[in-house]
Amino acid sequence: MTRSPLTLAADPALADAMREVRAMLAACMQCGTCSASCPNAQSMDMTPRRMWRLVLLGRADTVFSSGAFWMCSNCYACTLRCPRGLPLTSAMNALKRIAGASGHPALARHGAFYRAFLDNVRRRGRVRETEMMMRYFGAAGPREALRFTPLGLRMLRRGKVRLELGAGRWDTALAPLFESAARLEGKEARP
Ligand code: SF4
Numbered sequence: 001m002t003r004s005p006l007t008l009a010a011d012p013a014l015a016d017a018m019r020e021v022r023a024m025l026a027a028c029m030q031c032g033t034c035s036a037s038c039p040n041a042q043s044m045d046m047t048p049r050r051m052w053r054l055v056l057l058g059r060a061d062t063v064f065s066s067g068a069f070w071m072c073s074n075c076y077a078c079t080l081r082c083p084r085g086l087p088l089t090s091a092m093n094a095l096k097r098i099a100g101a102s103g104h105p106a107l108a109r110h111g112a113f114y115r116a117f118l119d120n121v122r123r124r125g126r127v128r129e130t131e132m133m134m135r136y137f138g139a140a141g142p143r144e145a146l147r148f149t150p151l152g153l154r155m156l157r158r159g160k161v162r163l164e165l166g167a168g169r170w171d172t173a174l175a176p177l178f179e180s181a182a183r184l185e186g187k188e189a190r191p
């Protein structure tokens with residue numbers, strides 16, 4: 001992945017937010033059970049155990065240069081198995097919130113992907129890959145579209161994705177769930 005130099009460690013708002021995440025992880029004994037339990041660890045560029053260590057060491061730049069926490073799918077396996085009973089899924093979500101709110105350009109790509117994914121699920125009740133990726137490319141820019149073109153063409157050839165841009169009915173069954181989450185976060189749900 002592309003790594004950009006970050007200056008987040010110098011940001012006081014980030015320092016406060018990271019202090020809260022550190023408090024969640026203070027009792028980590030680096031046993032690695034979280035990494036071994038995580039179904040998405042192989043897609044992360046650093047393991048959860050390593051990321052917690054870096055958070056505790058105050059290495060925000062390294063943590064946010066990684067996209068590992070964006071790969072968390074909130075399955076709660078790590079939280080259930082951590083021998084110290086630490087709120088690891090909440091810590092992952094806290095890192096996503098901090099990254100999303102930072103507005104730092106180096107973090108924009110992951111945030112745009114996450115929003116495109118969630119928006120598609122909210123509108124369709126499931127992910128429609130082509131529609132989601134078009135929205136993502138609109139936010140992330142043409143270079144990102146070019147980067148994904150070979151993979152997209154391979155998947156199209158093998159019938160793994162369908163071109164169904166804007167077609168089909170919208171499924172609003174999940175809308176109440178998203179509205180409820182937005183209420184809990186003190187935000188307005190987007191139309
Ligand atoms: S399972 Fe818990 S104690 Fe073990 S490394 Fe992960 S966070 Fe730390």
Ligand code: SF4
Pocket residue numbers: 034037038039040041048071072073074075076077078079088089092
């Ligand atoms: S909650 Fe996230 S980090 Fe924890 S095991 Fe599941 S995917 Fe991995």
